[in-house]
Amino acid sequence: MEFWITGLFNGVSYGALLFLLAGGLSLIFGMMRIVNMTHGSYYLLGGYVALSVMWRGGPYVLGVVAAALVIACVGIAEWNAFLKRLGGQELGQVLTTMGFALIFQDMALVLWGGDPQTIKIPSIFVGTWHVGTLYFPVYRVFIVGVAATVAVALWLVLERTRLGAMMRATVDDPEMARGVGINVHRISMGVFAMGAGLAAVGGVVAGGFVGVYPGADFEILPFAFVVVIVGGMGSLKGAIIGSLMVGLLDNFGKALFPELSYFTLFAPMAAILAVRPTGLFGRA
Amino acid sequence: MGAWVAPVLLLVLAAVPPFTSSYVLSLVTQALIYAIVAMSLDLILGYTGLASLGHAAYFGLGAYAVGILTTRYGAGFWTTLLVGVLLAAAVAAVFGLVALRATGVYFLMITLALGMVAWGLAHRWVSLTQGDNGISGVPRPVLGFGLSLARAVPFYYFALIGFLLAFVFLRVVVRSPFGQALIGIRESESRMRTLGYHVWLHKYLGFVIAGAVGGFAGVLWACYQGFVSPGELELTTSVKILLMVALGGRGTLLGPALGALLIALLENLVSVYTHRWLLILGAVYIGTIVYAPEGILGAVRQWRMKGDRAWARG
Numbered sequence: 160m161e162f163w164i165t166g167l168f169n170g171v172s173y174g175a176l177l178f179l180l181a182g183g184l185s186l187i188f189g190m191m192r193i194v195n196m197t198h199g200s201y202y203l204l205g206g207y208v209a210l211s212v213m214w215r216g217g218p219y220v221l222g223v224v225a226a227a228l229v230i231a232c233v234g235i236a237e238w239n240a241f242l243k244r245l246g247g248q249e250l251g252q253v254l255t256t257m258g259f260a261l262i263f264q265d266m267a268l269v270l271w272g273g274d275p276q277t278i279k280i281p282s283i284f285v286g287t288w289h290v291g292t293l294y295f296p297v298y299r300v301f302i303v304g305v306a307a308t309v310a311v312a313l314w315l316v317l318e319r320t321r322l323g324a325m326m327r328a329t330v331d332d333p334e335m336a337r338g339v340g341i342n343v344h345r346i347s348m349g350v351f352a353m354g355a356g357l358a359a360v361g362g363v364v365a366g367g368f369v370g371v372y373p374g375a376d377f378e379i380l381p382f383a384f385v386v387v388i389v390g391g392m393g394s395l396k397g398a399i400i401g402s403l404m405v406g407l408l409d410n411f412g413k414a415l416f417p418e419l420s421y422f423t424l425f426a427p428m429a430a431i432l433a434v435r436p437t438g439l440f441g442r443a
Numbered sequence: 444m445g446a447w448v449a450p451v452l453l454l455v456l457a458a459v460p461p462f463t464s465s466y467v468l469s470l471v472t473q474a475l476i477y478a479i480v481a482m483s484l485d486l487i488l489g490y491t492g493l494a495s496l497g498h499a500a501y502f503g504l505g506a507y508a509v510g511i512l513t514t515r516y517g518a519g520f521w522t523t524l525l526v527g528v529l530l531a532a533a534v535a536a537v538f539g540l541v542a543l544r545a546t547g548v549y550f551l552m553i554t555l556a557l558g559m560v561a562w563g564l565a566h567r568w569v570s571l572t573q574g575d576n577g578i579s580g581v582p583r584p585v586l587g588f589g590l591s592l593a594r595a596v597p598f599y600y601f602a603l604i605g606f607l608l609a610f611v612f613l614r615v616v617v618r619s620p621f622g623q624a625l626i627g628i629r630e631s632e633s634r635m636r637t638l639g640y641h642v643w644l645h646k647y648l649g650f651v652i653a654g655a656v657g658g659f660a661g662v663l664w665a666c667y668q669g670f671v672s673p674g675e676l677e678l679t680t681s682v683k684i685l686l687m688v689a690l691g692g693r694g695t696l697l698g699p700a701l702g703a704l705l706i707a708l709l710e711n712l713v714s715v716y717t718h719r720w721l722l723i724l725g726a727v728y729i730g731t732i733v734y735a736p737e738g739i740l741g742a743v744r745q746w747r748m749k750g751d752r753a754w755a756r757g
Contacts, residue, residue, distance in 0.1 A: 192548055196682070241729070249551050250494045251732045254689055257682045258728025265721035381559050381678055388552040418570060421563020425556055429541055432553050436545035 164293055166411055172299040174406025175306030179361030180379060181386035182313060182398045183354025189330045189393015189441075191347050193242055194249055196256040198358055199380030200263040201230045205359025206371035207271045209278055219281045226363045227356035234355025235348060243347070264376060273373050278366035302364055309357065310399055317395060326350065330393045358383075382409070389428050391441025400439065448697070456603055465595040472599050474707035475606040476663045481687035481699035482613050483656035488685070489693030490617055491649050492629035496551050497538070497558025498684050501531040501654040503565060503676030505661025510578035510671035511571065520584035524662050531658020532651055534561070539650040543643060555678065562676040577672030584666050598667065605663050606700075609656055613696055616652060625649050626694075690731045692740030701739060 184198050208229045209222030217225070237259055245251040284298040317323035328336040329346050337343045362371070369375075386405050390397025405424065412423035431439065460468055484498045508527035512518035518526075538557045545553050565572045572578065583592045584601075592598045616622050624645050627635045636642050665671050674680065683706065691702025709727065713720040735742045 188548070194548060194551060241733070245732070248736075249548055250488070250685065250689060250693075251736060253494070253496065253551070253682060254686055254728045255732045257679075257686075258725040258730075258732075261721045261725030261728065265719060265725065268721075269719075377677075377679060381555065384552060385556055385559070388549070388556065392548075418568045419564070420567050422560060422567075425560040425563055429553065429556050429560060432549075432556065433541040433544060436549050436553065 161293060162414075166414055167407070168295060168299070170407035170410035171403060172302050172406070173410060174403040175303045176361055176365055177379075177382055177386055177406055178306045178399060178402035179309060179364065180358045180383040181390070181402055182309065182395065183350075183357040184383050185387045185390060185392055185394065185398040186326075186330070186350050187354045188387055190326070190333075190350055191242075192246065192392075193351075194252045194256065195242075196253060196380065197237065197259045197263065198354070198383055199376035199378075200260045200267075201234065201355045201358035202362035202365070202379055203267060203371065203373075203376040204233065204263060205230050205362030206276075206278065206366040206375070207267055207362075208359065209363040209366065210271065210276055210371060213279060219279070222278070223360055223363050226359040230359035231352040231356035235352045238348060238351045242351075243344070260376065260380075264373065268373055271371075275370045275372035276366070277370045278363060280367040284367075296368075298367055305360075305364060306402075309360075310395070313395055385425065385428050388438055389431055391438030394438070394440040397438055397440035452697075453607075457600075460596050460599050468595045468599050470707060470711050471704075472595070472602045472667060473711075474704040475602045476660055476667060477684075477687060477703035477707055478700035479606055479609040479663070480657050480660035481684055481691070481703040482609060482696050483653045483660065484684050485688045485693060485696065485699045486613060486616065486625075486653045486656070487646075487649050488688055489695065489699075490622060490629060491625045491646055493546075493646065493650075494551050494685065495542075495554040495653075496678070496681050496685070497542075497554035497556075497561075498653070498657055499676050499678075499680035500538070500558045500561035501535055501657030502661040502664065502680070502684070503561060503671075503673075504531045504534055505658035506665040506668075506671045506675050507565060507572060507578075507661075508658075509662050509665035510581050513581050514578055520586060520666070523584075524659075527662035528655050528658045531661065532655035535651045535654025535657075538654070539647050543646050543650065555681075558676065558678065558681055562673060562678070565673040565676050572673070575673060577670055577674075579670045581665050581669045581671060583669070592666075602663055602667065605659070609659060610696060610700070613656065617696070621645065621648070629694075686728055686731065689738055690727070690735070692738030692742075692744075695740050698738050698740040 180198060180202055184195065187193055187195060205226040208226040209219075212222040212225045213219065237256075241255050241259075242252065245255060280298055284301050286297055288295045288297060288300070315323075317326060325336070325341045325346055328339075328341060329343050333343050362375075365371075365375075365379075382405055386398060386401035389404065390399070390401030405428075408424045408427060409420070412420040416423050435441075456471075480498070480502050483501075484495065487493045487495055505527035508530050509523040512523045512526060538554070542550055542553045542557060566574060568574075583598065586592065592601050617625070624635065624640055627638075627640070628642055628645055632642055635645075661675070664675070687702035687706050688699045689702070690705060691700065692698030709724065710720070713723050717723070731738070737745070
């Protein structure tokens with residue numbers, strides 16, 4: 160029993176972290192059909208930006224905000240300079256964004272060195288909660304809280320505001336959206352920036368327990384992609400459920416079948432796609 | 444492309460080895476093996492119009508077949524070759540069933556997930572694959588007839604023969620009615636369906652053939668390196684193979700081979716002169732799409748067409 164509850168908790172908290180990456184990535188996919196291999200780099204660079212802020216004495220919160228803003232600007236620059244011209248050209252998108260991912264990886268190596276770093280978490284999140292015989296690290300509870308807040312905020316914006324209606328219209332049919340006077344270009348840019356910023360927040364949050372190290376970008380990227388494709392591109396609900404599924408499968412797979420753990424993660428995903436190629440909540 | 448290009452290239456490739464250093468030779472050997480896997484990807488990418496993000500899986504499967512069979516069971520070259528190619532083909536046959544239900548971005552993403560399945564096994568199934576440590580001590584093949592491939596020059600010719608076999612085989616495939624139908628599917632799937640072609644079956648067979656040839660390249664790679672690791676199946680390897688095809692020119696066979704040569708040169712030479720070779724590789728990725736979206740051969744073709752038109756006007 161303890162094993163299952165602890166596993167459930169760890170899986171959900173990893174899923175929460177994945178959601179921070181995949182939520183934005185899914186909206187970017189749904190809206191612009193851009194295959195963005197740089198998304199993992201936003202996650203990595205976000206962690207490094209926060210580190211720089213905190214090395215200079217800045218508090219954790221400032222680190223999170225700075226990371227989100229700086230990386231959102233990086234995303235906007237990349238999108239404006241290259242990606243917006245590559246609509247519909249999957250190969251071009253993959254190669255261009257891969258190029259950026261390599262360049263960012265190398266820049267991070269130059270600027271922050273190759274040693275693994277840890278982001279110091281605020282003292283209120285240090286320690287564990289005891290419930291009976293179970294232990295819950297407070298920081299992981301915090302991560303779940305952050306992801307839940309982001310999910311609710313995104314949902315409110317998407318479903319309850321005029322801006323959200325414009326975003327949904329852009330996902331559904333960009334041409335019609337443009338026809339009724341929605342500035343699709345600006346909305347797309349905004350969503351791209353938000354996705355990049357959220358990935359950066361994910362990087363800072365993750366830096367508190369797995370650290371920030373070279374290679375983290377390509378480690379997390381396939382997971383974020385799998386969440387998006389299984390949940391369905393452009394679907395917030397899909398991103399939430401996909402994140403939880405991947406988080407849980409990864410966690411229990413590693414615990415129960417250590418040798419086959421990635422197989423137990425990716426094979427069910429592939430099976431879902433075989434039945435529903437557009438993902439659980441995606442539309443073609 | 445003039446008819447003289449291929450024979451001249453072949454002559455150069457066959458005649459040069461005795462006159463070069465073993466460093467250059469090993470570099471070209473590497474390029475030849477890359478070229479095989481790049482050409483195999485081009486069968487589905489350039490000729491059929493399906494961008495796969497998981498092609499490294501077949502390359503890796505071929506390589507692991509050699510690594511495991513030689514170091515554990517002392518298998519000979521011909522056994523490993525057969526198993527490697529058949530294994531890659533069999534896995535492609537399963538993956539193809541799943542992946543070909545989708546097109547475009549979805550195909551790209553599903554092949555990515557499938558590629559990760561193969562990578563995950565190599566990475567975590569430690570008792571079979573030795574995980575991240577990789578399998579070292581893979582011997583150079585012994586072909587019988589008293590030939591030793593341990594030295595650079597004989598192995599170079601061995602790889603060259605492998606390259607030629609793959610090239611001729613793929614050329615026959617793309618020139619055949621089957622290959623022409625693939626091109627038709629790339630141009631217009633609905634038209635081919637109306638004409639009575641079984642579109643799915645064509646794509647599927649193309650996918651499996653590409654996987655099998657990719658596995659063949661992996662077999663040679665393991666023999667060349669003497670070492671196999673999960674890096675062979677990584678997402679970044681899949682993207683690198685895509686780059687080779689895009690850089691040289693999609694929809695041709697010489698193009699991907701040229702791209703493979705350039706990437707092999709870049710990887711080896713640039714890292715000698717600077718630590719910043721990732722930066723340069725990244726710039727090549729972006730530069731290819733910005734300046735030569737149809738690849739080098741595509742740019743050459745366009746330039747020649749312009750020349751022809753100017754001549755016609757003249």
